[in-house]
Amino acid sequence: MLVLDLDQTLVSVADHDEETLLRCVTKRPGLDRFLKDMSQVYEIVIFSASGASYVKKIVSSLDPTGEIFSAVFTGSDTDWLSGQRVKDLRKLNRDKIVWIDDNASLYPYNPKNGIQVPPFHGDPNDSILGALTPLLLEVALGQISVENASELFVRARNK
Ligand SMILES: [Mg+2]
Numbered sequence: 001m002l003v004l005d006l007d008q009t010l011v012s013v014a015d016h017d018e019e020t021l022l023r024c025v026t027k028r029p030g031l032d033r034f035l036k037d038m039s040q041v042y043e044i045v046i047f048s049a050s051g052a053s054y055v056k057k058i059v060s061s062l063d064p065t066g067e068i069f070s071a072v073f074t075g076s077d078t079d080w081l082s083g084q085r086v087k088d089l090r091k092l093n094r095d096k097i098v099w100i101d102d103n104a105s106l107y108p109y110n111p112k113n114g115i116q117v118p119p120f121h122g123d124p125n126d127s128i129l130g131a132l133t134p135l136l137l138e139v140a141l142g143q144i145s146v147e148n149a150s151e152l153f154v155r156a157r158n159k
Pocket residue numbers: 005006007008009101102103
């Protein structure tokens with residue numbers, strides 16, 4: 001299962017009100033391709049700490065036919081640990097979980113199951129999703145572990 005954060009991971013959202021929300025969403029470059037490729041090999045869920053109506057609106061614009069995401073978790077699905085909001089993936093009941101998020105501190109229960117990505121703020125030259133794709137495919141095929149993928153990702157970025 002691939003667990004994807006929304007804000008600053010898949011999209012960047014500018015100031016908006018309820019009416020203008022969808023016009024203020026910038027997709028991370030390569031997002032549609034990334035989701036399509038990942039949906040071939042992973043069960044994909046969104047886990048955002050934001051409010052349900054905000055998240056669900058954006059998610060249905062990213063996946064209008066409902067073919068990509070098998071579930072959507074939002075703020076009310078997060079837990080509190082030492083005064084901090086966290087995402088506890090143990091309750092998703094899957095042996096193999098990979099999270100992708102711009103904030104690794106949200107996963108104290110599953111720290112090694114993911115890849116922290118740099119936050120996306122709308123840069124049109126951002127190439128993170130393209131860099132993740134081959135690594136996540138190898139993880140899906142069991143060729144490398146999530147930890148290996150995370151190390152390779154960090155190393156490639158520091159080159
Ligand atoms: Mg985020």
